[in-house]
Amino acid sequence: MLNTPDIENTNVTSFATMPSPVELHQKLPLTDLAFTTVMKGRETLRNILDRKDKRLFVVVGPCSIHDPVAGLDYARRLKALQAEVADTMVLVMRVYFEKPRTTTGWKGYINDPFMDDSFRVDVGMERARQFLLDVCELGLPTATEALDPISPQYLGDLIAWTAIGARTTESQTHREMSSGLSTPVGFKNGTDGDIEIAINAVLSSSSPHSFLGINGQGTVSIVRTRGNGYGHVVLRGGGGRPNYDSVSVAIAEQALKKAKLPANLVVDCSHANSYKKPELQPLVMSDVIQQIRHGNGSLVGVMIESNIVSGNQAIPSDLAQLKYGCSVTDGCIGWEDTEAMLRSAHRELLQRP
Numbered sequence: 211m212l213n214t215p216d217i218e219n220t221n222v223t224s225f226a227t228m229p230s231p232v233e234l235h236q237k238l239p240l241t242d243l244a245f246t247t248v249m250k251g252r253e254t255l256r257n258i259l260d261r262k263d264k265r266l267f268v269v270v271g272p273c274s275i276h277d278p279v280a281g282l283d284y285a286r287r288l289k290a291l292q293a294e295v296a297d298t299m300v301l302v303m304r305v306y307f308e309k310p311r312t313t314t315g316w317k318g319y320i321n322d323p324f325m326d327d328s329f330r331v332d333v334g335m336e337r338a339r340q341f342l343l344d345v346c347e348l349g350l351p352t353a354t355e356a357l358d359p360i361s362p363q364y365l366g367d368l369i370a371w372t373a374i375g376a377r378t379t380e381s382q383t384h385r386e387m388s389s390g391l392s393t394p395v396g397f398k399n400g401t402d403g404d405i406e407i408a409i410n411a412v413l414s415s416s417s418p419h420s421f422l423g424i425n426g427q428g429t430v431s432i433v434r435t436r437g438n439g440y441g442h443v444v445l446r447g448g449g450g451r452p453n454y455d456s457v458s459v460a461i462a463e464q465a466l467k468k469a470k471l472p473a474n475l476v477v478d479c480s481h482a483n484s485y486k487k488p489e490l491q492p493l494v495m496s497d498v499i500q501q502i503r504h505g506n507g508s509l510v511g512v513m514i515e516s517n518i519v520s521g522n523q524a525i526p527s528d529l530a531q532l533k534y535g536c537s538v539t540d541g542c543i544g545w546e547d548t549e550a551m552l553r554s555a556h557r558e559l560l561q562r563p
């Protein structure tokens with residue numbers, strides 16, 4: 211603690227030391243199987259973005275992970291489905307541990323793993339790493355939102371695709387961080403529907419940056435990056451309007467062309483694209499699949515918020531009352547609907563030109 215409490219850190223109540231990223235890696239090392247999953251997952255995604263692989267990538271899974279047992283149950287189901295649809299789609303499990311809140315609320319499993327305001331970030335980070343390892347060991351690549359710019363040092367070796375959320379796409383800190391990430395990065399349009407900020411984020415993150423961060427030992431460092439060549443835009447709707455329809459997609463394509471960026475678009479079937487009504491996600495997905503079937507060449511991926519059980523629940527004060535496999539953040543579609551939606555998309559995509 212700095213020794214001038216009357217003038218600095220006046221609103222800070224304490225500092226608690228975290229293990230360094232290297233220490234956590236040593237405790238939970240990357241296994242050969244997980245390494246192969248991550249490397250293969252990233253390569254496949256890069257190939258899709260480079261049009262060397264014609265399949266659609268699908269980032270699908272819970273809005274947030276709060277129960278690793280249910281999360282792994284979900285991952286096993288998704289892994290089984292992956293084999294069925296592998297000719298047309300690449301399934302990447304949505305493994306979100308960091309939730310950006312509109313105002314306040316539970317900020318995710320890393321921030322508060324016990325969901326009781328004890329904020330054991332140290333425990334949350336370790337359990338998050340263990341969960342990612344478990345999913346990667348199943349052979350399922352993972353996707354996450356990078357919200358805290360320090361977290362990738364702890365978890366980045368287990369991630370195949372990264373999202374920058376609608377609330378942070380315009381943030382310089384997140385663009386800088388993305389320029390150094392090892393995964394393709396999808397930048398969401400803003401909550402007001404603005405796609406320009408996502409295009410600017412792709413441009414910014416493709417350049418090298420130098421900024422403050424930490425290294426593996428946890429030492430504050432000047433981080434110098436190469437720039438990320440695999441940034442792309444995620445359309446999530448906003449300002450009360452969806453933006454997955456063919457006209458909105460054409461407008462986004464024109465904006466990318468003007469910015470001299472590759473025409474790579476991902477549609478988030480959830481959030482403002484389905485008016486936050488999870489049961490509408492299959493309609494959004496089906497529309498996207500029809501656009502692809504009719505020859506659209508820019509739609510390379512989709513995102514779906516899905517869980518074992520549909521809907522969502524408030525976090526109860528007695529955690530024993532939590533409903534198994536049901537979201538504690540945004541509402542999701544349930545497993546049966548997820549399977550039906552992905553199988554239907556698979557059948558349709560088999561017919562694509």
Ligand SMILES: O=C[C@H](O)[C@H](O)COP(=O)(O)O
Nearest residue numbers: 273309310311312313315540
């Ligand atoms: O998907 C996540 C939520 O939409 C986002 O974190 C905002 O959540 P909130 O408006 O409930 O805070």
Ligand SMILES: C=C(OP(=O)(O)O)C(=O)O
Nearest residue numbers: 310375376377398446481
């Ligand atoms: C917060 C999320 O999305 P958005 O940034 O689009 O609101 C999310 O996908 O969990």
